[in-house]
Amino acid sequence: MLDDQTGGTRPAHAAADHPKVRMGKVGILLANLGTPDGHDYWSMRRYLSEFLSDQRVIDYPKWKWQPLLQTVILAKRPFTSGAAYRSIWNHEADESPLMTITKAKTLKIAAKMADMYGDAVEVDFCMRYGNPSTKSKVEELIAKGCRKILFFPLYPQYAGATSATANDQFFRALMEQKWQPTARVVDPYFEHPKYIEALAASVERAYAAAQQEPELLICSYHGLPQRYLMEGDPYHCQCQKTTRLLKERLGWDDSRIKTTFQSQFGPEEWLRPYTVEEVARLAAEDGIKRIAVVAPAFSADCIETLEEINEEIKESFEHAGGESFTYIPCLNDDDAHIEALSTVIAENLGGWIG
Structure with a gap:
């Protein structure tokens, strides 16, 4: 950050030999879960x-x-x-779909921020696991003169295993800085009206395109051990509220929408019902032939949606007698999603930038 060759300026009243400092910008750092390099x-x-x-x-x-x-x-x-x-895998770009989508989303948000704030902001993204690391991107933003950083974990609902660990890594990166920037962390946006609107619009598009309307919409959220809920993690409650707000926005009754949880790991009890088991039960016991599945906890399509939902869970439903399975993609870089995320960012920049 202190480099007299990078176009910075000397602080007011500093000695003539004081290094030039690049400063004055606001950094916006979007954080996603992560992806392997190959x-x-x-x-x-x-x-x-x-x-x-x-x-x-x-x-x-x-x-x-x-x-x-x-x-x-x-x-x-x-x-x-x-x-x-x-x-x-995105073989053309030699990267995971999560990486491709996160890059596209970051570019669109950066364009939005430039329209709103000019060159006063820097927008970038990092991954909690893998590359680009949180540490490397914090260092880059500081080197570009960001004395304030807004950190935005891209998880609509808070969970210790997602939002909190992303925040942990961000603050670990700040711990290594001699001169720490001022920092803010964006709250979960699981009930934000523009997020719910974008989610509802994606459901409406999928239903309008279906040859036959699905009988039931499954809102499949990533699972957590049941114990975490008992220990105070708010994730389960926030997922339930997202489903309720989506239902109300769509104007549906309870019979048309259901909350489930996927991606169980290990021997202990996780949040129920399990998506893979519930879709099979719905087909075999309730005679449901047509379902749609949306994943409101994921801001971008990834292994849990493209492979687990659209392959494993679909197969479970069809093997139990289901006939029509519609996967509704994540919001990804959809314009309504970009508008929602940009609105959340702008709300969190209050007092920092005009």
Whole structure:
């Protein structure tokens, strides 16, 4: 940050030999979960080791968890996870869909911010796991003169395993700075009217395009251990509220929409009902033939949506007798989503920039 060759200026009243300082901008740092650099064994192993070693994600004691993770789990899981990533990989860009979508979303938000604030802001993105790292992007923003940084975890609903660990990593990066910028963190936006509107519009488009209207909309959220809810994590309640607000915006009754949870891992009880089991039960026991599935907890399509929902969960439904399965894509870089996220950002910049 202190570099007399980078076009900065000397602070007022500073001595003539004081290094020039680049400062005065506001940084906006969007944060997503992360992605492996490739779908080969070693790329997957590095990524999974970082992800599954995070005690916000798996909170078992390290002495008990790490030997199991590093020997048994990471000997096999990179192969199966790598095959799943390979099935959805953006081979043209040689990156995961999450990376492609996050880049596109960042460019659109940056354009919005430039329209609103000119060159007073810098917009970038980071990943909690993998690359680009949170630390590297914090350093880049500071080097560009950002003395204020707004950190935006791209999770509509708060969970310790998503929002909190992203925040942890952001503040770890700040801990390494001699001169820390002023920082703010964006609150979860699970009930923001523009987010609900964008979500509802995506459902309406999908229903209008369907040959036959789905009988039931499944709102499939990423799961968490049931224990986390009992320990005070608000995620379950925020998911339920998102579903309720979506239902009300669509003008539906309770019979047309249902909340479920996916991506269970490990032996303990997770939030129920489990999506993969519930779609099969709906087909086999309730005779539901046509469903649509939307994933309101994900701001961008990723392995959990493109592979788990649109392949595994779809297969579970069809094997149980379901006939029509409609996956409604995440909001991604849809214009209504960009408008919603930009509005949230603008609301959080109050007092920092005009």
